[in-house]
Amino acid sequence: MTDQMSHPAPPQPPRLRTTWRAGRRLALLGTATCAALLLAACGGGSAPGSSGGGGDSAAAKDTPITIGISLPLTGDFSQPGGEAKRGYQVWADMVNADGGVLGRQVKLKIVDDASNQDTVVADYTKLMTQDKVDLVLGTFSSLLNFPASAVAEKNGYVFVEPAGGAPNMFSRGFEYLFFAQPATAPHQADVFVDYVKSLPADKRPQTAAYPTQDDPFTRPVIESMQKQLEALGVKTVFSQVYPADTTNFQSIANTLKNKKPDLIAQGAVFEDGVGLVRSLKQLGYTPKALFQTSAPSNAGQYSDGVGAANTEGVFYTVSWNEQAKTPLNPEFVAAYGKAYDAALPAEDAADAFAAAQVLQKAVEATKGVDQDKIKDWLHANEVQTILGPLSWSAKGEPQGDFILAQWQSGKVQVVGPADAATSETIVYPKPPWS
Amino acid sequence: MTELLQAVILGLLIGGVYALMASGLTLVFGVMNIINVAQGAFLIFVAMVTWWLWKHTGIDPILASVITTPMMFGLGWVLYRTVIVRIRGSSPSMSVLLTFGLALTIEGILNITAGNKFKSATPSYFEESFRVGDISLPKSQVYGFLAAMLVLAVLYVVLTRTWMGRAIRASSQNPSGAALVGVGATSTAALAFALGASTSGVGGSILSVLYPFFPASHYDWISRLLGIIVLGGMGSLPGALVGALVLGLAETLTATYGSLRWATLVFYVVILAVLLFRPQGLFGTRLREDVAV
Numbered sequence: 001m002t003d004q005m006s007h008p009a010p011p012q013p014p015r016l017r018t019t020w021r022a023g024r025r026l027a028l029l030g031t032a033t034c035a036a037l038l039l040a041a042c043g044g045g046s047a048p049g050s051s052g053g054g055g056d057s058a059a060a061k062d063t064p065i066t067i068g069i070s071l072p073l074t075g076d077f078s079q080p081g082g083e084a085k086r087g088y089q090v091w092a093d094m095v096n097a098d099g100g101v102l103g104r105q106v107k108l109k110i111v112d113d114a115s116n117q118d119t120v121v122a123d124y125t126k127l128m129t130q131d132k133v134d135l136v137l138g139t140f141s142s143l144l145n146f147p148a149s150a151v152a153e154k155n156g157y158v159f160v161e162p163a164g165g166a167p168n169m170f171s172r173g174f175e176y177l178f179f180a181q182p183a184t185a186p187h188q189a190d191v192f193v194d195y196v197k198s199l200p201a202d203k204r205p206q207t208a209a210y211p212t213q214d215d216p217f218t219r220p221v222i223e224s225m226q227k228q229l230e231a232l233g234v235k236t237v238f239s240q241v242y243p244a245d246t247t248n249f250q251s252i253a254n255t256l257k258n259k260k261p262d263l264i265a266q267g268a269v270f271e272d273g274v275g276l277v278r279s280l281k282q283l284g285y286t287p288k289a290l291f292q293t294s295a296p297s298n299a300g301q302y303s304d305g306v307g308a309a310n311t312e313g314v315f316y317t318v319s320w321n322e323q324a325k326t327p328l329n330p331e332f333v334a335a336y337g338k339a340y341d342a343a344l345p346a347e348d349a350a351d352a353f354a355a356a357q358v359l360q361k362a363v364e365a366t367k368g369v370d371q372d373k374i375k376d377w378l379h380a381n382e383v384q385t386i387l388g389p390l391s392w393s394a395k396g397e398p399q400g401d402f403i404l405a406q407w408q409s410g411k412v413q414v415v416g417p418a419d420a421a422t423s424e425t426i427v428y429p430k431p432p433w434s
Numbered sequence: 435m436t437e438l439l440q441a442v443i444l445g446l447l448i449g450g451v452y453a454l455m456a457s458g459l460t461l462v463f464g465v466m467n468i469i470n471v472a473q474g475a476f477l478i479f480v481a482m483v484t485w486w487l488w489k490h491t492g493i494d495p496i497l498a499s500v501i502t503t504p505m506m507f508g509l510g511w512v513l514y515r516t517v518i519v520r521i522r523g524s525s526p527s528m529s530v531l532l533t534f535g536l537a538l539t540i541e542g543i544l545n546i547t548a549g550n551k552f553k554s555a556t557p558s559y560f561e562e563s564f565r566v567g568d569i570s571l572p573k574s575q576v577y578g579f580l581a582a583m584l585v586l587a588v589l590y591v592v593l594t595r596t597w598m599g600r601a602i603r604a605s606s607q608n609p610s611g612a613a614l615v616g617v618g619a620t621s622t623a624a625l626a627f628a629l630g631a632s633t634s635g636v637g638g639s640i641l642s643v644l645y646p647f648f649p650a651s652h653y654d655w656i657s658r659l660l661g662i663i664v665l666g667g668m669g670s671l672p673g674a675l676v677g678a679l680v681l682g683l684a685e686t687l688t689a690t691y692g693s694l695r696w697a698t699l700v701f702y703v704v705i706l707a708v709l710l711f712r713p714q715g716l717f718g719t720r721l722r723e724d725v726a727v
Contacts, residue, residue: 241695242694245698247654251689305554
């Protein structure tokens with residue numbers, strides 16, 4: 001599997017990473033039989049898509065609107081895929097309880113693609129050409145959305161995807177593709193750069209260090225931030241990429257301690273983020289500001305890992321936060337908790353919910369399920385979602401901003417952009433380690 | 435200069451911990467010609483148990499090894515009696531397959547019971563340091579290093595000074611001779627395997643404090659440990675210690691003065707180099723058959 005194309009910032013260490021590691025390790029062990037064994041073991045999880053019967057075709061006023069979705073409910077992406085399913089389901093339940101869309105009930109037809117590119121193509125082809133569903137919604141990860149969106153483009157179906165921000169998604173000139181997150185990877189730290197810009201010149205960090213994991217979702221974020229901050233005059237004193245199996249962050253912390261950067265911006269998936277915070281404390285260096293890409297968004301696991309007191313002042317950006325004051329967000333969080341044992345929604349569930357919202361608004365605005373009208377409307381309009389307002393370039397790239405969040409007194413606060421903020425205070429400079 | 439000294443100290447400290455983790459692996463290979471790929475999974479399993487004990491009773495994670503070490507000794511013994519014994523006399527590659535299966539099983543069980551989430555035991559000292567001038571000595575690593583040296587010393591004494599250790603060495607050198615004088619081959623092998631597994635008791639406890647871990651973390655560790663014992667000479671306990679210190683230093687110095695990309699590759703580069711130039715490893719020639727002398 002190529003790591004070039006999957007999804008940013010999974011809220012829990014996902015199975016897909018596990019599997020890459022397994023593959024790599026085995027190669028190193030040099031035992032071909034072992035690899036075969038692993039394949040056998042991994043293959044065990046796949047299950048064929050469960051397709052119900054029936055063609056729901058023509059759209060009478062009293063027939064439901066059928067939305068076809070293929071999701072990775074088993075296999076490598078099963079964890080985030082399952083969250084996306086919950087997000088779609090919560091949306092459908094809320095909409096149906098409210099009288100449906102255009103007075104018609106919504107029916108989701110969800111099939112399982114087992115995290116497999118071939119299956120996802122077969123699934124969407126069947127949904128569009130045989131089942132003739134009224135609408136489709138996207139699947140999870142760039143890996144699967146890449147071929148799935150091509151099927152939709154060919155069949156003239158609008159394809160709103162909740163995940164899939166890899167840059168090559170948008171270089172194909174597709175007209176029916178819309179990415180329902182606020183920003184693609186290279187723009188996910190823009191909101192932090194804006195914050196730095198908002199500081200008086202003498203208060204800004206003068207120097208910065210950029211350690212980042214070699215990961216398709218952290219590197220573009222950090223590299224783009226580095227470029228933007230350099231343009232602002234922030235001097236780069238350290239910029240290095242480390243591999244995913246790095247466990248020893250004390251040597252990085254030792255180097256950073258000697259370079260004394262004001263800002264440390266780390267492309268951290270999870271355990272690397274925890275490792276660096278611990279090591280910086282062990283070696284006794286506190287930067288003026290600490291930014292990490294996705295590690296700090298894993299709320300409980302992060303504060304347990306670094307110690308609650310050490311989270312103070314850590315910045316990160318994220319597509320969604322359960323406290324964000326966006327329209328319908330509290331209702332979504334409540335409905336999700338009611339449906340699933342009072343659990344908090346994962347970011348992936350929120351992204352799926354937002355993708356469905358986008359499609360819903362377009363259907364309501366165009367008063368029908370005409371794909372071309374929906375497509376044109378989405379290209380011309382901005383849509384309010386629980387992630388904030390979304391709008392798209394001609395290629396389907398979102399034009400918005402991520403949320404800037406910061407750990408304050410052991411809790412996560414949204415600190416930017418201003419209209420989504422839950423706290424007026426921003427902790428800067430970062431206090432020394434407790 | 436401070437930077438260099440700090441890097442060397444960090445490298446030696448982490449090397450000591452690596453040595454502890456590798457000791458069980460090299461012991462089991464030296465005595466039984468079994469490459470126990472599940473050693474990494476043993477470590478993660480112990481880390482998980484330690485975390486649970488720490489979370490629910492507040493017991494210090496490193497002290498918890500007083501509980502986890504006998505637990506792993508027992509588990510190792512049972513595993514040998516029920517599973518490993520079936521491949522006695524087969525080639526070492528069979529043991530790779532079998533123990534890899536074991537590792538996957540342990541990983542799967544942990545996934546189901548503990549969940550696919552990161553855990554870390556964080557006693558009060560987990561991110562604190564002793565300071566000597568400008569030099570920091572992370573407390574958890576210092577404790578880990580001391581525990582590692584203690585365990586290695588005990589292992590050495592057990593193997594050279596006790597009846598059990600002599601029996602283990604005797605049956606590895608000359609199984610039929612040992613059997614003639616009353617050393618049961620199967621029971622001795624079970625003891626050796628149990629002893630190897632028990633070293634993960636302390637190793638896993640320390641791991642739970644040093645790094646966040648989740649069920650699949652064992653792949654990172656086993657590959658690193660294999661690099662260490664290949665460098666030291668497979669089967670040699672002193673070799674594992676020297677190999678671990680050398681690689682701990684190499685990793686830290688590469689990260690500090692070279693590139694982070696190469697720091698974790700050092701382990702694999704070493705495997706290649708050793709296989710090319712000195713296949714028996716640093717301590718391999720003299721100590722191939724005898725683990726402790």
